[in-house]
Amino acid sequence: MNVSARLMFTRLHIRRGESLYLAGDRFTSLYAVRNGFLKTTAILANGRDQVTGFAMTGEVLGMDGIEEERHTCNTIALEDSEVCAISFARLQELTLTIPGLQRHFHTMMSREIVREHGVMLLLGSMNAEERMAMFLLNLSQRFAAHGCTASEFNLCLTREEIGSYLSLTLGTVSRIFSRFRERGLIAVRQKFVRIVDRDKLERVIGRGALATDRVPGTPPSENA
Amino acid sequence: MNVSARLMFTRLHIRRGESLYLAGDRFTSLYAVRNGFLKTTAILANGRDQVTGFAMTGEVLGMDGIEEERHTCNTIALEDSEVCAISFARLQELTLTIPGLQRHFHTMMSREIVREHGVMLLLGSMNAEERMAMFLLNLSQRFAAHGCTASEFNLCLTREEIGSYLSLTLGTVSRIFSRFRERGLIAVRQKFVRIVDRDKLERVIGRGALATDRVPGTPPSENA
DNA sequence: CGAACGCTTGACATTTGTCAAACGGCGTGG
DNA sequence: CCACGCCGTTTGACAAATGTCAAGCGTTCG
Numbered sequence: 343m344n345v346s347a348r349l350m351f352t353r354l355h356i357r358r359g360e361s362l363y364l365a366g367d368r369f370t371s372l373y374a375v376r377n378g379f380l381k382t383t384a385i386l387a388n389g390r391d392q393v394t395g396f397a398m399t400g401e402v403l404g405m406d407g408i409e410e411e412r413h414t415c416n417t418i419a420l421e422d423s424e425v426c427a428i429s430f431a432r433l434q435e436l437t438l439t440i441p442g443l444q445r446h447f448h449t450m451m452s453r454e455i456v457r458e459h460g461v462m463l464l465l466g467s468m469n470a471e472e473r474m475a476m477f478l479l480n481l482s483q484r485f486a487a488h489g490c491t492a493s494e495f496n497l498c499l500t501r502e503e504i505g506s507y508l509s510l511t512l513g514t515v516s517r518i519f520s521r522f523r524e525r526g527l528i529a530v531r532q533k534f535v536r537i538v539d540r541d542k543l544e545r546v547i548g549r550g551a552l553a554t555d556r557v558p559g560t561p562p563s564e565n566a
Numbered sequence: 567m568n569v570s571a572r573l574m575f576t577r578l579h580i581r582r583g584e585s586l587y588l589a590g591d592r593f594t595s596l597y598a599v600r601n602g603f604l605k606t607t608a609i610l611a612n613g614r615d616q617v618t619g620f621a622m623t624g625e626v627l628g629m630d631g632i633e634e635e636r637h638t639c640n641t642i643a644l645e646d647s648e649v650c651a652i653s654f655a656r657l658q659e660l661t662l663t664i665p666g667l668q669r670h671f672h673t674m675m676s677r678e679i680v681r682e683h684g685v686m687l688l689l690g691s692m693n694a695e696e697r698m699a700m701f702l703l704n705l706s707q708r709f710a711a712h713g714c715t716a717s718e719f720n721l722c723l724t725r726e727e728i729g730s731y732l733s734l735t736l737g738t739v740s741r742i743f744s745r746f747r748e749r750g751l752i753a754v755r756q757k758f759v760r761i762v763d764r765d766k767l768e769r770v771i772g773r774g775a776l777a778t779d780r781v782p783g784t785p786p787s788e789n790a
Numbered sequence: 791c792g793a794a795c796g797c798t799t800g801a802c803a804t805t806t807g808t809c810a811a812a813c814g815g816c817g818t819g820g
Numbered sequence: 821c822c823a824c825g826c827c828g829t830t831t832g833a834c835a836a837a838t839g840t841c842a843a844g845c846g847t848t849c850g
Binding site: 500501502512513515516519520532 | 828829830831
């Protein structure tokens with residue numbers, strides 16, 4: 343019996359627009375995305391919500407719920423999607439006996455912490471164009487990570503959702519798409535985006551980029 | 567033998583201005599703050615850094631390093647501080663045998679994820695006054711959490727560090743302190759801040775607050 | 791006592807948000 | 821199959837928030 347089987351994955355289908363879980367829902371499982379595309383949103387008291395992340399194949403959702411045994415954000419499918427529910431209680435049992443599983447799980451949580459760090463920096467120290475460039479390059483990289491084309495993809499997001507994630511208004515997002523198009527960085531038709539000149543797009547970020555984005559294995563930090 | 571002893575805490579003293587670890591440093595331990603006050607910063611390629619969190623007594627630092635076995639951010643003491651280094655390898659061993667320790671650890675990581683969610687919302691959907699109010703109330707709450715006065719405390723931060731954390735410029739931070747003072751929300755003398763009218767301060771946030779009563783803005787620190 | 795640093799405050803510039811008009815695809819119903 | 825209407829988008833004109841730059845002040849520490 344392999345690890346997957348012992349974790350007792352439960353396959354779930356979520357249709358476009360439906361939620362996987364909502365803030366306040368009882369937390370019981372983590373979810374591994376098998377295919378599709380989902381967004382995570384946090385709710386504000388004023389009724390508005392902000393998109394805090396996207397998930398695609400191979401990524402894991404739900405770790406926000408561990409602390410309070412309740413989810414603190416919403417996850418909603420942006421296209422018909424399929425996920426595996428992994429019982430958290432069962433996962434915790436198995437980490438005690440399956441070598442490496444505990445470490446794997448901790449790595450995953452740590453990665454989520456580092457990812458959010460990146461978003462904080464994105465929101466905190468990059469201007470609108472830099473954010474958009476970062477967003478496009480990041481999506482491209484993640485699509486490529488599981489065999490999709492890196493340079494052309496279908497955003498199943500509205501301009502408003504992109505804006506919510508990047509903390510820009512719909513109008514600003516649209517304007518920047520136009521500017522990028524005029525400058526020959528990307529081609530846009532409807533929701534299809536093609537990265538025409540990756541170098542230039544990377545140069546948009548330039549001085550705002552994360553130091554750690556440069557060379558993965560060799561971060562700075564010599565003095566001390 | 568109690569849990570603390572078995573985890574083999576190592577006490578460290580870090581003087582004001584010194585670092586606990588820097589981005590790129592090998593990750594070996596988590597750190598529990600015993601006393602003092604530290605900041606965590608992430609580095610940008612352009613050489614600037616952004617403050618991503620603060621840590622005070624009882625909070626845990628270093629979880630960002632688990633993924634790559636290297637730290638991805640810097641942690642620096644803002645006043646003379648004392649921390650306990652907890653060997654991560656040892657911690658992972660012990661979670662296998664000490665009931666509840668694994669769960670406790672997972673809760674802690676999840677809390678950090680939720681905290682960062684809060685900062686993302688702070689940066690993404692609150693204006694300058696709301697951010698400052700959130701920051702002050704959050705600090706107040708955390709000081710109170712370990713027995714300090716909730717309404718009066720000593721910021722060992724410069725205006726620039728506050729600004730870096732909230733993504734505002736030094737000037738804006740200063741101006742908002744002045745405005746809050748004029749309106750009778752706080753009293754400021756040097757780095758001492760006293761919350762004069764907590765209700766009004768909370769009302770500044772008002773419509774920007776998280777639906778969940780959890781204060782998002784400037785939560786617990788830890789890096790990450 | 792003097793220099794350095796951090797802070798305050800003003801005038802002005804810039805970025806981004808707001809609001810509104812108009813366009814375009816896409817789907818639905820005739 | 822076509823027409824209409826809706827939703828998402830584009831774009832413009834303008835407003836507001838915040839950043840930039842610079843001058844001057846107060847503390848603190850050597």
